[in-house]
Amino acid sequence: MNAPQTIDVWTLAHDQDAALVSACEKVLSAEEIARLYRFKPEHKRREFALSRAMLRGVLGEMLEARPVDLEFAYGNKGKPALGGKFVDASVSFNLSHSGGMTVLAVTRCEADLGVDIERLRADVDCIGLASRFFSSSESRELADIPASARPAAFFACWTRKEALVKSLGMGIVFGLAEFSVSMDPAESEARLASDHPALAGAWRIYSISPEPGYLAAVAVGDPGDHTIRQHDAAPLLRRAVGK
Ligand SMILES: CC(C)(COP(=O)(O)OP(=O)(O)OC[C@H]1O[C@@H](n2cnc3c(N)ncnc32)[C@H](O)[C@@H]1OP(=O)(O)O)[C@@H](O)C(=O)NCCC(=O)NCCS
Structure with missing residues (x-):
């Protein structure tokens, strides 16, 4: 091994x-x-x-x-x-x-390495942003999360998605709705679901806590x-x- x-x-x-x-x-x-x-x-x-x-x-x-x-x-x-x-x-x-x-x-x-960090904020329109950028299954999952826990789930999901599209070198033009990632902020590694050919190899997406009040993720192909x-x-x- x-x-x-x-x-x-x-x-x-x-x-x-x-x-x-x-x-x-x-x-x-x-x-x-x-x-x-x-x-x-x-x-x-x-x-x-x-x-x-x-x-x-x-x-x-x-x-x-x-x-x-x-x-x-x-x-x-x-x-x-x-x-x-x-x-x-x-x-x-x-x-x-x-x-x-x-x-x-x-x-x-x-x-293919990508990283994203976001400051955790409670004043974002998580539902609105998710309906604009996330996959439909992610949007539904986010809506089912209690409002107090939603910002952390939203930013966990966002950083994982951004890290992945940055690893591809594409940025958000890749289309954040082309794939779904798990959004539990407590998970150290996210699950990825996609049938997009660019994501056919195995990708790993790790969440990290760089500092209190921030969430970050690293994706690697x-x-x-x-x-x-x-x-x-x-x-x-x-x-x-x-x-
Ligand atoms: C890359 C992108 C996701 C960055 O998002 P962001 O949340 O604003 O910024 P972040 O702080 O996470 O990342 C910025 C850093 O990512 C890196 N970066 C820039 N473009 C990148 C890309 N296409 N893929 C991966 N990383 C990129 C750079 O190091 C940049 O830092 P710098 O500006 O100090 O050099 C976003 O700008 C994007 O989608 N870019 C592609 C858009 C595009 O098609 N541009 C075409 C003109 S070049």
């Missing part, structure tokens, strides 16, 4: 000190700096600077490269991957941010077993940007 593949999940809160945030720019490419300054709200600039520097820091340590030297390539729906002279490095990753928190999932192999390890990215980021 093969040993479980490790997936490392790095988490970073965005309320880092201003000196660290501004030092992040030192490791970004010219293209990333241009993108950074196109964001108008300060919190979006902070989110992008911290997330990109964290991505470069984590990958740099794995590949024994300087964070600033890493190069990225983008799929036709915008999914980033290693590019340039790192294109053959057998490392897969995906990143997500929501409500002041970033998660980055990374594994040392070629894999690999039927084997996986060990999920969670880490705080702040110390690594400080090392990466020299702060």
Whole structure:
């Protein structure tokens, strides 16, 4: 039997000190700096600077490269991957941010990997969003859940679905109603039901709790077993940007 593949999940809160945030720019490419300054709200600039520097820091340590030297390539729906002279490095990753928190999932192999994080909120129209985006069986299941437990079930389902479509590199253009996932937030691994040909191989969808008040999921297009390890990215980021 093969040993479980490790997936490392790095988490970073965005309320880092201003000196660290501004030092992040030192490791970004010219293209990333241009993108950074196109964001108008300060919190979006902070989110992008911290997330990109964290991505470069984590990958740099794995590949024994300087964070600033890493190069990225983008799929036709915008999914980033290693590019340039790192294109053959057998490392897969995906990143997500929501409500002041970033998660980055990374594994040392070629894999379709997707991650999504959402801040748990009670003020969302779960039923309305589910009828717009979820499969009909998911919408029915959600409507049967007591109202007080609905937001957690909704976000468990949402993060699992987003992680899956991000693993495919498609994002939501894939169609979130093309498949169904289980929505019990207590399950560490979700069940997937679909007859879509793109999902014919065995996919695994794991739920994780990165921080209280957030839900996240990691999807991987690999039927084997996986060990999920969670880490705080702040110390690594400080090392990466020299702060
Ligand atoms: C990818 C997508 C699901 C992201 O959803 P979101 O909840 O707003 O954002 P998240 O924080 O979870 O993820 C954003 C990150 O996912 C990654 N990403 C971007 N496009 C991606 C894709 N197609 N698949 C997987 N990951 C993607 C990036 O790292 C991005 O972070 P960055 O903007 O800091 O580089 C959504 O934007 C989408 O559906 N995109 C595809 C739409 C499309 O067809 N675009 C065509 C023009 S490129």
